[in-house]
Amino acid sequence: MSELLRPHAVPLRPKEGPERLESWKEIAAHLRREVRTVQGWEKSEGLPVHRHQHSRQGTVYAFKSELDAWRQARQAGSVTPATGLVALTPRATRPGKSSEPARPTVGRQKEQRELQAALEHVAAGRGLMLCVTGEPGMGKTTLVEEFLDESSEGCRVARGKCSERLAGTEAYLPWVESLESLLRQDQSQAIARLMKTTAPNWYGHVVQQGAGPTAATGSASQEKMKRELASLLEGLSLAQPIIVLLEDLHWADISTIDLLAYVAGRFDRTKVLLIGTYRPSDMLLSRHPFLQVRPDLQTRGLCREIPMEFLSRSEIERYLDLSFPGHRFPPDLAALFHARTEGSPLFMSDVVRYSRSEEHTSELQSPCNL
Numbered sequence: 001m002s003e004l005l006r007p008h009a010v011p012l013r014p015k016e017g018p019e020r021l022e023s024w025k026e027i028a029a030h031l032r033r034e035v036r037t038v039q040g041w042e043k044s045e046g047l048p049v050h051r052h053q054h055s056r057q058g059t060v061y062a063f064k065s066e067l068d069a070w071r072q073a074r075q076a077g078s079v080t081p082a083t084g085l086v087a088l089t090p091r092a093t094r095p096g097k098s099s100e101p102a103r104p105t106v107g108r109q110k111e112q113r114e115l116q117a118a119l120e121h122v123a124a125g126r127g128l129m130l131c132v133t134g135e136p137g138m139g140k141t142t143l144v145e146e147f148l149d150e151s152s153e154g155c156r157v158a159r160g161k162c163s164e165r166l167a168g169t170e171a172y173l174p175w176v177e178s179l180e181s182l183l184r185q186d187q188s189q190a191i192a193r194l195m196k197t198t199a200p201n202w203y204g205h206v207v208q209q210g211a212g213p214t215a216a217t218g219s220a221s222q223e224k225m226k227r228e229l230a231s232l233l234e235g236l237s238l239a240q241p242i243i244v245l246l247e248d249l250h251w252a253d254i255s256t257i258d259l260l261a262y263v264a265g266r267f268d269r270t271k272v273l274l275i276g277t278y279r280p281s282d283m284l285l286s287r288h289p290f291l292q293v294r295p296d297l298q299t300r301g302l303c304r305e306i307p308m309e310f311l312s313r314s315e316i317e318r319y320l321d322l323s324f325p326g327h328r329f330p331p332d333l334a335a336l337f338h339a340r341t342e343g344s345p346l347f348m349s350d351v352v353r354y355s356r357s358e359e360h361t362s363e364l365q366s367p368c369n370l
Contacts, residue, residue, distance in 0.1 A: 260293070312338075
C-alpha cells in the first residue's frame with residue numbers, strides 16, 4: 001500500500017501552516033463533504049488522516065496535498081470502496097502496481113441514463129424527485145456518487161444523510177446537513193446572505209453548532225420552517241439547478257418526510273433535483289410515512305423510482321470478459337457466479353476480487369474446479 005493510502009501513518013516532521021488541516025471539520029470542509037462521510041472514508045477507503053501522538057485519540061490532522069492526491073486517485077477509480085459495487089468507472093493502475101487490472105462498468109447504464117434525463121428535466125425549469133431504491137449491497141450510493149462526479153457540473157449539490165441512531169430524535173436532520181454542505185461550498189457568501197434573509201431560522205440552527213435541530217422549531221412553527229426552506233431553494237435555483245441528495249430515507253423522521261412533500265409540491269417553481277435513496281424492505285417493515293406520501297407524488301408526476309436490479313448472467317459474463325481479457329474460463333463460469341451471488345453487485349465484486357490472484361485465476365481455468 002502506498003504511503004498516501006496509509007490512514008494512520010505519521011510523518012516524522014509534521015508540517016505546519018495553511019497546508020495542514022487541524023480537525024475533522026476542516027478536513028470535511030476541504031473535501032466538501034459531511035464530517036461523518038469523511039470519517040467513513042478513513043475506515044473504508046484509506047483517507048490519509050493522521051492522529052496526534054498523545055492520549056486524545058479523537059484529535060486528527062491532515063495535509064491538503066495528501067487529501068487532493070487521494071481524491072484524484074478516488075475519482076480515477078484507484079481507491080477501492082469497501083462495498084465494491086460492480087458498476088464503477090475503470091480503475092487506474094497505481095504506480096508500481098502495473099499488474100492491477102482495470103475495473104469495468106457493467107449493468108448500470110440504464111440507471112445512469114435515467115438520472116441524466118431527470119437532471120435535464122430539472123434544468124429545463126421544473127423540479128423532480130428520484131427514488132433510488134435497493135437492498136444493502138446493490139450500490140445505490142455509488143451509482144449516485146458516480147452520477148454526481150460526472151454530471152453535476154454547473155449545479156449546486158447539497159448532501160444530507162438520515163441516521164439510524166438518531167431516527168425519530170433529530171428533526172429535519174438530513175435537511176440541516178444538506179444546508180450545511182451548501183454553506184461549506186459558499187466561498188462568496190452569497191448563499192449565506194440569501195439564507196439569512198429568506199430562511200433565518202434555518203440559518204440559525206445550521207450555524208449554531210451547539211443547538212440541535214429541535215432548538216429552532218421551538219421559536220418557529222413547522223409551517224414557517226417549510227415556507228422558509230422552499231423559498232430558499234427557489235431563490236438558489238434561479239441561478240443554477242440544485243441537486244439535493246438525501247440518503248437512507250428509510251431512517252428519516254416524519255418531519256423530514258413532511259418537508260420533502262412540501263418542497264416537492266413547489267417543483268413547478270424550483271429547479272431542484274431531489275434524490276432519495278432507501279431500502280424498500282426497511283420501508284415496508286417500519287410502515288414508513290414516506291410510503292403514504294410517495295403515491296401522491298408519483299400520481300402528480302413529481303416523483304420517479306429507479307430500482308437497483310440484480311446483475312444478469314450476461315452482465316456478469318461481460319464483467320468477467322473485461323476483468324480478465326483473453327481468459328480461458330469455462331463457458332459455465334458466469335452462470336455459476338450468477339447462481340452463487342444471485343447477481344448481487346456486492347457479492348459479485350467480492351468473488352472477482354478473490355479470484356484476481358494468480359493462484360485463484362488459474363484454478364478457474366479448469367472445468368474440474370467448478
